[in-house]
Amino acid sequence: MPRMSRRTLLRSMAVGGAAVSVPGLLTACSSDSGDSDVSNAGKKLAPWPAYRPAAGPEPDLAPTDAGVQAGYTAYPSDLVKSVSRTPGDGSTVRVMTVSFGTPPKPASQNRFWAAVEKALGVKIEYTIISQADYQKKMATVMAGDADALPDIINMFAGFTLPREAQFVQRRAQDLTPYLSGDAIADYPNLAGIPTHAWRDMGRIGGRIYGIPLERPLPGSTLWINQDMFADAGMKEGWTAEDFTAVARRGTRGKTYMLGAANGSLFGNAFHSAAHNAPQRWAVTKDGTFLPAWADERYKASIAFQTQLRKNGSYHPDATSISQIDLTTLYYNGTVGSMQDGFGAYLPKYRESKGKMSPAAALPYSVGGEPGAIVAARRSFGYTVLKKARKERIELLLRILDYLAAPFGSQEWELVHYGVEGVHFTRGKDGSPEFTKLGEVENNTNLPLKYLAEGPQVLFVPGMPDAVRALHAWQREVVPHAIRDASFGLQSATNNSQGATLKTFLDDTVTGIIAGRLPLTEWDAAVKKWRSRGGDRMAEEYAKDYAANT
Amino acid sequence: MLPGAAYFLLFHYGALAGNVIAFKEYVPFDGLWGSPWVGLGNFQRMFEDAAFWDSVLNTLWISVLQLVFYFPVPLGLALLLHTLTWSSVRRFVQSVAYLPHFISWVIVVALFQQVLGDTGLLNSGLSGAGLHTVDIIGNPDAFKPLVVAQVIWKDAGWGTIIFLAALAQVDEQQYEAAAIDGAGPWRRFWHVTLPAIRPVIVLLLIMRLGDILSVGFEQMLLQRDAVGPETAEVIDTFVYYQGIVGGDYGFAAAAGLFKGVVGALLVYAANKVAHRLGEQGVYK
Numbered sequence: 001m002p003r004m005s006r007r008t009l010l011r012s013m014a015v016g017g018a019a020v021s022v023p024g025l026l027t028a029c030s031s032d033s034g035d036s037d038v039s040n041a042g043k044k045l046a047p048w049p050a051y052r053p054a055a056g057p058e059p060d061l062a063p064t065d066a067g068v069q070a071g072y073t074a075y076p077s078d079l080v081k082s083v084s085r086t087p088g089d090g091s092t093v094r095v096m097t098v099s100f101g102t103p104p105k106p107a108s109q110n111r112f113w114a115a116v117e118k119a120l121g122v123k124i125e126y127t128i129i130s131q132a133d134y135q136k137k138m139a140t141v142m143a144g145d146a147d148a149l150p151d152i153i154n155m156f157a158g159f160t161l162p163r164e165a166q167f168v169q170r171r172a173q174d175l176t177p178y179l180s181g182d183a184i185a186d187y188p189n190l191a192g193i194p195t196h197a198w199r200d201m202g203r204i205g206g207r208i209y210g211i212p213l214e215r216p217l218p219g220s221t222l223w224i225n226q227d228m229f230a231d232a233g234m235k236e237g238w239t240a241e242d243f244t245a246v247a248r249r250g251t252r253g254k255t256y257m258l259g260a261a262n263g264s265l266f267g268n269a270f271h272s273a274a275h276n277a278p279q280r281w282a283v284t285k286d287g288t289f290l291p292a293w294a295d296e297r298y299k300a301s302i303a304f305q306t307q308l309r310k311n312g313s314y315h316p317d318a319t320s321i322s323q324i325d326l327t328t329l330y331y332n333g334t335v336g337s338m339q340d341g342f343g344a345y346l347p348k349y350r351e352s353k354g355k356m357s358p359a360a361a362l363p364y365s366v367g368g369e370p371g372a373i374v375a376a377r378r379s380f381g382y383t384v385l386k387k388a389r390k391e392r393i394e395l396l397l398r399i400l401d402y403l404a405a406p407f408g409s410q411e412w413e414l415v416h417y418g419v420e421g422v423h424f425t426r427g428k429d430g431s432p433e434f435t436k437l438g439e440v441e442n443n444t445n446l447p448l449k450y451l452a453e454g455p456q457v458l459f460v461p462g463m464p465d466a467v468r469a470l471h472a473w474q475r476e477v478v479p480h481a482i483r484d485a486s487f488g489l490q491s492a493t494n495n496s497q498g499a500t501l502k503t504f505l506d507d508t509v510t511g512i513i514a515g516r517l518p519l520t521e522w523d524a525a526v527k528k529w530r531s532r533g534g535d536r537m538a539e540e541y542a543k544d545y546a547a548n549t
Numbered sequence: 550m551l552p553g554a555a556y557f558l559l560f561h562y563g564a565l566a567g568n569v570i571a572f573k574e575y576v577p578f579d580g581l582w583g584s585p586w587v588g589l590g591n592f593q594r595m596f597e598d599a600a601f602w603d604s605v606l607n608t609l610w611i612s613v614l615q616l617v618f619y620f621p622v623p624l625g626l627a628l629l630l631h632t633l634t635w636s637s638v639r640r641f642v643q644s645v646a647y648l649p650h651f652i653s654w655v656i657v658v659a660l661f662q663q664v665l666g667d668t669g670l671l672n673s674g675l676s677g678a679g680l681h682t683v684d685i686i687g688n689p690d691a692f693k694p695l696v697v698a699q700v701i702w703k704d705a706g707w708g709t710i711i712f713l714a715a716l717a718q719v720d721e722q723q724y725e726a727a728a729i730d731g732a733g734p735w736r737r738f739w740h741v742t743l744p745a746i747r748p749v750i751v752l753l754l755i756m757r758l759g760d761i762l763s764v765g766f767e768q769m770l771l772q773r774d775a776v777g778p779e780t781a782e783v784i785d786t787f788v789y790y791q792g793i794v795g796g797d798y799g800f801a802a803a804a805g806l807f808k809g810v811v812g813a814l815l816v817y818a819a820n821k822v823a824h825r826l827g828e829q830g831v832y833k
Binding site for chain 1: 578579600662668686687689772774775776777778779780790794795796797
């Protein structure tokens with residue numbers, strides 16, 4: 001170790017101290033990052049891809065313009081063919097997506113993988129990242145060499161990735177010439193993705209960089225155990241007071257009516273929407289952006305949850321348990337409810353068959369005002385392509401076009417259920433039913449659905465009543481959905497600091513509901529959030545909003 | 550020798566150059582040279598950030614608690630083991646004491662949760678007996694003693710190795726001579742054992758001071774949400790949240806560099822003190 005004299009040490013400390021006390025000196029040589037390029041303000045906006053719905057079977061339960069999904073109580077008997085030729089050329093395609101399943105068997109032993117490769121005409125090298133590791137893995141992928149990127153990358157929307165838009169703009173292929181306007185006609189299944197999904201994915205610097213994964217309008221949902229809640233006195237048109245009473249009444253011994261997972265803010269999305277609070281951002285008629293966190297209704301939802309926690313209705317491990325473990329507690333009746341995305345209805349019904357009765361909760365009213373639900377971003381994430389020559393990009397888009405086949409097509413069936421007789425058989429009503437092999441070789445473990453997917457419909461194989469119940473629930477709640485006004489918009493500050501600021505607010509909400517911090521702490525936290533970048537975000541979103549409308 | 554030197558050059562000394570990003574607004578896909586310089590801007594932000602100072606304070610608190618309550622435990626355990634004359638029993642006890650060191654923090658934290666959690670073994674027993682339950686895992690006031698207890702349970706046995714090695718070097722004839730002179734067990738411990746292992750104790754203490762701002766990462770990260778960042782955020786988790794989660798790599802690097810510099814200064818100062826007291830210290 002080099003020797004340091006006392007004089008040198010003191011001199012160093014003095015210089016350090018002086019520097020700290022003179023902010024101007026410290027920042028004298030700082031420079032602007034210039035990441036405002038991602039904004040759409042002042043840019044020529046690429047037209048959205050022209051929407052051409054794919055032909056398919058008529059639904060039994062009609063969709064609505066407001067956003068209620070089409071419902072199918074039975075599986076279509078005549079499947080259409082939506083792709084005319086094999087998209088691939090025998091080359092190898094490297095893909096990367098998030099996953100909520102267990103790792104798949106290797107390609108050489110996986111008949112589902114082999115069948116999809118054959119249909120696509122390519123070899124697929126798959127990097128699968130579990131949801132728990134996604135943020136860390138993406139941090140290294142984004143920092144890595146551009147040449148080492150996979151050909152197709154799923155940008156999962158479940159996290160706030162730092163500098164995501166900047167990364168996409170610098171590293172991914174600009175798809176505007178291939179997809180914008182009528183150019184998308186070369187990829188008919190991609191053209192069947194509704195415009196709301198493209199809009200919520202958003203443009204970056206006025207250009208289109210990705211392909212959205214369309215999702216239904218309801219977002220974070222409180223999934224309840226219908227029987228437990230009914231037994232505890234749940235009734236139509238319940239109020240916040242009724243909800244509290246039901247939660248309290250049903251909680252006894254080692255059974256808790258409210259379950260929550262680490263990071264879910266005790267299911268705050270459901271409660272804040274029931275309180276009619278904005279979801280992240282609201283926009284006024286004159287285009288001003290208002291943060292949800294400064295809204296009194298949002299603060300009221302935190303206070304409401306604090307009471308629920310205080311009276312013991314929440315499972316005690318709500319701040320440390322994982323979503324996977326919470327799901328187990330939900331299925332085995334330890335907790336009577338859990339928050340999850342609406343899209344999780346399929347595994348909820350499938351896994352709980354015969355054990356319990358899942359249902360999406362209706363929001364309660366607060367102070368006489370009917371409660372609302374959370375409107376999801378209509379794009380669950382999006383897929384970007386590594387920069388490449390034109391022929392390669394067209395090949396990759398043909399592959400994604402195949403994977404985006406609509407419900408009721410042969411391609412959809414292959415990608416979702418595998419090969420008939422191998423991975424699934426037909427039930428009495430013609431619905432696919434997984435075989436034993438299909439339980440381990442499927443698109444949960446090999447999540448091709450996160451590369452591209454056709455518009456989602458309501459369908460639960462062999463459970464028409466579940467489809468009817470979900471459709472009826474959507475008809476009731478969809479008109480009262482609260483949308484985050486910033487969906488599809490760009491803010492340079494959110495791009496660079498959004499993740500840190502979100503962690504700060506999330507920690508505060510969790511601390512208050514858990515009883516570690518007083519509610520009075522909330523106003524100070526919001527003030528700090530505003531000064532550290534929140535107010536800048538509001539201005540940037542307003543500019544981008546004006547440019548997009 | 551060569552692989553060892555290569556390892557240190559590549560992963561320790563070479564990696565020091567990466568600290569340059571503490572003076573940049575580092576954008577990973579722009580690279581080290583493409584990212585703009587910000588001078589000491591990251592340090593200014595860091596020193597003005599109350600959350601950073603909270604993490605420093607938490608780190609120091611936990612470190613002091615570990616120094617006071619954890620540091621003597623392996624020493625005491627080693628002295629106890631040293632007094633055991635039946636070597637097979639000693640080996641067995643040593644092996645059992647070493648084992649927890651090889652269990653990952655994820656398992657250790659889960660074990661503590663299963664035992665001390667709200668729905669854990671202890672509270673199940675208490676509520677079964679009609680008594681009030683106690684909140685240990687989610688109680689911010691209990692957090693610091695809890696993490697020290699976890700460290701003691703996990704690593705006290707492992708920490709005895711170096712003391713046992715030092716004790717093995719003590720010349721048996723000194724004990725015999727002292728016994729002949731009439732020294733009892735306490736006198737022999739005080740005048741033979743302790744002076745013999747004092748250089749090792751001082752050496753370990755100095756090295757521990759160098760690590761005073763490192764109190765564990767996984768252990769804190771896994772329990773942070775249960776008690777909140779106000780209590781459980783330490784410098785290492787602060788760096789993780791700012792860097793990996795928040796993508797503010799320059800800022801995180803500045804915090805990491807601060808930690809390294811403070812650690813180096815402490816080692817330097819402690820070594821000086823050791824020399825003044827006539828000890829060898831870590832280096833001359």
